[in-house]
Amino acid sequence: MRTAEALCAKRGARLTEIRRRVLKAVWASHAPMGAYDILAGLNAGTGKIAPMAVYRALDFLMEHGLVHRLASLNAFIGCALATENHAAHFLICRGCKSATEMEGAALTRAVKKTLSAHGFVPETEIIEIQGLCAHCHKEGVPKT
Ligand SMILES: [Zn+2]
Ligand SMILES: [Zn+2]
Incomplete structure (x- = not known):
């Protein structure tokens, strides 16, 4: 949370109450969360x-690289890196439903090189690899 606050302060962006609460909700969950799950969680009780409001908050958080949207799951997950704008590279486990962000400078470089070879200008870059994490693979999660 402090990282997020510092980041927003540095960029002159305002981390409003709703943005803060949405970020907290996404961060509290280790599995990717759908927008409606986030909404339901925030609205529990009140x-x-x-x-x-939740969608707008998510847009803001994505813009600032604090949250990523996983296209294949239509879900959101807190960014483990929370630094500069970076592409989302994720390993998604179908066993435990975890999504792990890859800190892949080498991967980023390889993608950049491939893009420039094609003269392609990227607007969104999301790499999602689905499968089993080391733990689930060891446990022998059956094929669906
Ligand atoms: Zn990230
Ligand atoms: Zn797993």
Whole structure:
């Protein structure tokens, strides 16, 4: 949380109450969370927050690299790196439903090189690899 606050302060972006609460909710979960799960969690007890407010907060958090959207799951996860703008490279385990962010400078370089070879200008870059994490693989999670 302090990292997020420092990052926003540095960029002159305001971490409003709703943005803070959405970020907390995403961070509290180790598995990716759908927008409606986030909304339901925040509204437990009070039920005052509109879906649009949550979507806008998520947009803000994504813009600042604090949260990533996993396209294949249509879910959100807190960024483990929370630094500069970076592409989202994730390993998604179908056994324990975890999503692990890869800190892959080498991967980023390889993608950049491939893109420039094609003269392609990226707008979003998400790499999602689905499978089993080391733990689930060892446990022998059956194929679906
Ligand atoms: Zn990240
Ligand atoms: Zn797993």
